[in-house]
Amino acid sequence: MSNNVSEENFNGIQIGSFANDNSIVGNTVRNNSNYGIFIFDLSTTNTVKYNTVSGNGIGVQITNASNNSVYNNNFVNNAVQASVETNENTFGNVFYKDLPVGGNHWSDGISPDADNDGLLDEPYIFSGGFDAFPWIGLDGWFSSLPPSDVVAPTTAVSLSGTQGNNSWYISAISVELVATDNQDGTGVASTEYSFDGSSWNLYVGPFEVTQQGETMLYWRSTDNAGNVEEVLSQMLRIDTSPPEIVIATPQNNAEYLLHQIVNADWSSNDSVSGLLSAESVCLNAAALDTLQENVHTCSVTAEDNAGNITTYSVTYYVRYVFGGVLQPINSDGSSVFKLKGSIKVAFQLFDANGNFVTDAIATLTYKKLSNSISGSQSESVITESASEGNVFRYDTDKDQYFFILKTKGLSAGTWQLSVSLDDGTVYTVNISVN
Template identity: 30%
Template sequence: MFRRLLHAQTDPPPARSAPRGRFSPHPALVALVALVLTAFSLAAPAAYAAMSRDAAAAPAQVLTWTAGDGYMGYTSAPTTAVAGPATIVFENSAATGNTTGMPHTLTFDTSNPDYNTDVSLNIQASPSDSGGGRHTAEVTLTPGVYHYYCAMPGHMMSGELTVTAAPGNDTTAPDTSASVSGTKDASGNYVGSATVTVSASDAESGVSKVEYSLDSGAYADYGAPVQVSGVGQHTVAFRATDKAGNTSAVKSVSFTVVAAPPEDTTAPETSATVSGTKDASGNYVSSATVTVTASDAESGVAKIEYSLDSGAYKDYSAPVQVSGVGQHTVAFRATDKAGNTSAVKSVSFTVVAAPPEDTTAPETSATVSGTKDASGNYVSSATVTVTASDAESGVAKIEYSLDSGAYKDYSAPVQVSGVGQHTVAFRATDKAGNTSAEQSVSFTVVTAPPQDTTPPDVSASVSGTKDASGNYVGSATITVTASDSGSGVAATEYSLDGGPYLPYSAPVAVNRAGSHTFLYRATDKAGNTSTAKSLTLTVVDSKPPTDCPETDDRSTVFVGTVNTGIPNRVTTNGCTINELIEDHQAWASHGVFVSYVEKLVADLRHEGVVDQREAGDIKKAAGRSDVGKPHTARTEP
């Protein structure tokens, strides 16, 4: 019996190297066959075939390792074997030279991909164990190289076992590949020269030779990477043959070699940037990072160097972080592959200490906006706007949750259109990681009412003292009412005697004697305006007004002899527009009259008697009139 002990390998497996220790060569039946075939060449094929059949039928090969008192190498170990079943014998006993009772192990390495890893074997043997130090194991070997070693502390025992394929079984050609290396230009051509490296492997009998051909020339043995320096296009073909005589298919790599450019005498271009968190004064808080870049369009950048605060120059390989509080200067330069060094440049900056730690969470608030109904519910949708502020480190993010859902990042006002009650919770986190307490706003969204397309209902009534003829004595008061069952009344307007529509806010008193026409209309909140309605009435007074400058009841406004076509309306003091113009009195000059009219129409515009267009027409008529001009003969209309 043998024991397999699984334990930690305190000594790592050594790199692949030549076997160590004293190794006794194993008798080789194949060598004997070869000798016989050499002596009797005519009978070689038949004899070789017979021997191969006998070898295939023979018991599995026995591979023996022995150990003694030494810990720098096995006493004996095989170096070669043939693929297939094998009996591994490991003996560490007095018979093999162990007089001290020292234990040893035989371990096959399964962790190194450079070796075969398909046999897991770990045998520990000592003269005093139950097997007397001799143990065996049955394994199956495959072509390749196995690495073995002693897995006990202080031992330096290791070696390699090379396994070849059984004779006559290798019919597979080697695997081949090639790579091209060298300095490339922007077009991918090799500058000056290119180096072709060919590799070949054969898992069975092993590679016998590798050959290459340059630009369709004769094949030559490949022993080292091939350097091609001739300018132009090139093709390197390659193939390999294994020890069983199998030759791989020809493969090739193609490339172009170009002449080296003229000598580079221009230094690299350099620049640097400083990054980090800045305060309001532009100083870097806690630290600043300097990033240096360099470029060279000819030979290329070989190295970049920097100096901090006039110190010695150092190689630059990564951004330089400067954390010392105070002013700093980083100088930098670069050297190209032709040896040209750039002029020194520098960047200066100031690092300040970080402010006290921020432990205060942000302030948060939210508002809800939208169209409300009479009950305060939001019609169709509501929009929630969240704001946050942090006077220390600043706000890093705002989050919200709708109706107890998962929190989401807030980046714009949240519109909620689902009908029903809703709650929007919100919170904010500052750059120091402090998160505010959760707050919330609640509201209700209701369905929008049907669209309002019906204008308001509007009516008017007249009150006052009437005479026997139904005329109103002294004055009449007109009251307008409007209603809208849809969106509601937005505005009511009226027009008296052809004047502009004015907002209606209270009953309108008409106290100018004469016939009057009163128009009225209303508009609802949906923009529907009712058709204008009208009523007519007559006001009589036995005592006509005596406080007007003159009497002028013409139907349109005249300025001198210029007819504006504007209705001669009654103003708020009971006088007509014509009576207030006073174009029949003597004026000191035409300019004085025009200035008077301009002031008058401004007052009438303010009172709502005329609109902006009509006011402008009256001022233009005053300018065209001859009122106030000297030596003017006027004819009364």
């Protein structure tokens, strides 16, 4: 029964004779001489709400009825606002619900509202019952009820990790999702995330993404009213590895000849974020530098689009062509020289094209290997003055390096002569003196 006006009768609205499960809603009941609303005769589980009951003898009377609910009504200036007869057939009748629904408005309620919550601070008590949450104002319950929640929550994503360049991370990414509902909403029920937009995972806290390359992250939240946020997404880009560098030529510790033509061969690649740059000072030319003898170090530095940088270095050596020790010394160690006299130690150096090398630096050292004579072929000594120090001189007429070794300071036996070149190589030959 709803939206009726009952006025100037003996009783306004009657619910009796085993009338059960009725709803008396939104009616105006006024100026009736006896009862505004009368619930009686074993009527049960009826609901009375949103009615305005005013100017009646008794606003609401419950007699011999049980488990009825009377709440969110305006009781205004009734001679007696409410009365519940107490007997064995009258029980379980309530005049309020839990907040925020609350109870009724009673025009003669005089308790203060110290906390300004729209409710009297003390229950409203009447004959046979009470209202635990009496509203101060007319229809006060409507102002307290939350509006209908039709707005979905919103979710913000927070990413943390080591940021590189061009929206790439060079570490794993920690993902945090923070969902909030609208101010008057029902609150966030759940947040979900997905990596394919179809298989969803319940978000329970920050999680880590380690997948290399580009990974699409999807997320959404749902509030307690069932409103589902539109799916949001963001591309996650992770590249923790530097570019790959391959130097095919020169190989590390490779040896080449002076003035040899050797074409550099190297490459760089990055399969994740892509190669941004790769450069080398000594390998950018088509041919390697073989103009100078001894050790050379070349490096390639590469950077990918994420900002990972790597450098790879190789070392190669440039050598002379050593023509071998010249006569009168046999390279097989068979030469035997007399103790009195001098020995000419000589050799020639060439480049890769067979040209004489005239500006090398060579030194001679020697050591005794044994007191026995291992050689078998007697060689002639010369009377030329011995060389000073241990550095070879260059004979431009014969295009050879030479050193005059005095045998006088040697003792009989087998000796090893060592020729050390400034290209880092050492050549040895054995002689015997007797």
